[in-house]
Amino acid sequence: MLESGIIKPAKSPYGAPVLFQKKADGSLRMCCDYRALNKITVKNKYPIPLVADCFDRLSQAKYFTKIDLRSGYWQVRIKEGDEAKTTVVTRYGAFEFLVMPFVTNAPATFCTLMNQVLHGFLDEFVVVYLDDIVIYSRTLAEHVEHLRQVLARLREYELYAKVSKCSFAQETISFLGHIVERGRIRMDPKKVQLSRSGSHRAMCMTCAHFSAWRIIIGVL
DSSP: OTTTTSEEEOOOSOOBOEEEEEOTTSOEEEEEOOHHHHHTSOOOOOOOOOHHHHHHHHTTOSEEEEEEBTTGGGGSBOOTTOGGGGOEEETTEEEEESBOOSOTTHHHHHHHHHHHHTTTTBTTTEEEETTEEEEEESSHHHHHHHHHHHHHHHHHTTOOBOGGGOEEEESEEEETTEEEETTEEEEOHHHHHHHHHOOHHHHHHHHHHHHHHHHHHTOO
């Protein structure tokens, strides 16, 4: 992170603790406990999209592409002068973010950005939920053109995708815990199985994951 220009050494009166949460691919997600900072932050009330509204747009489409932006929030430069407020304390020293960390206003800020970047495409052939972008079309020819337009727009704004988590020109996709396929939307069987298993370990892992995200987005 230091070499990538995401953080830099800090000398600041602020200092949030750090914890790590394991991701599905086995790598670690760094979670900063910004509850104290979030508590005194003036909240951005920009509305987060409703999941049901996202699915309404997909019901008549046949072809789908899902684009997952790479470290989406970290592609947004933090407001100049506010870097010190994001300082985190580790055993290796104190560091402040140069890009947007997972603070309370991060989701609203990112939604604003994506709506501006993809303006003109939204609800025509694109739906966005935070850093997940879905392109939908009725025909393959339309889909190729829609995909070209979206990729060109993302390139223009220097937003980058994580190819390993993207799906291109599919008739079935997994999106927000659901399977979308030719006008049908159903729960992802993997999610249903997890909820039905009753496994103590699975439930503990789910609770731990949820607790970590509560810290991240500051809803406590």
